[in-house]
Amino acid sequence: MxxxxxxxxxxxxxxxxxxxxxxxHAEFLGAKVEQVIHVPGVYDMPLAVKKLLAKKGIEGVVALxxxxxxxxKHDETIMAQASRKLTDLxxxxxxxxxxxxxxxxxxxxxxEDRIENAKNAVESVVKMHQRLK
Numbered sequence: 001m002x003x004x005x006x007x008x009x010x011x012x013x014x015x016x017x018x019x020x021x022x023x024x025h026a027e028f029l030g031a032k033v034e035q036v037i038h039v040p041g042v043y044d045m046p047l048a049v050k051k052l053l054a055k056k057g058i059e060g061v062v063a064l065x066x067x068x069x070x071x072x073k074h075d076e077t078i079m080a081q082a083s084r085k086l087t088d089l090x091x092x093x094x095x096x097x098x099x100x101x102x103x104x105x106x107x108x109x110x111x112e113d114r115i116e117n118a119k120n121a122v123e124s125v126v127k128m129h130q131r132l133k
Contacts, residue, residue, distance in 0.1 A: 002057050003032070006064070007019045010066075015064055023036075042065040050089055060125035062122050063101055068108055096132070
């Protein structure tokens, strides 16, 4: 299976660790990461995910990011919009999209504790691809 990964640059130290876990787990599961696209933030992900899903050789995409709580409810808005659009894209292209975005409502410490969750998004994409063939 060939997958793409879209990763947010916001909270870079956390998201880069998530990316490394995701790549390693993809290899462990026998999936090949064909392309990685870095985007400024989680809100910017849908366009990059769409571009990857449109490629014939890509069979699924993993979205990685960390939406940390701020002083406003901005994190809730970002997460609601991004997750909705990623779901829509999965249905539009008939390919799995793994939601490896942690948050909203979490602290930086909680985000660090959830770095390993990136592996779950990869596993979800691989399993969905296998089950829907």
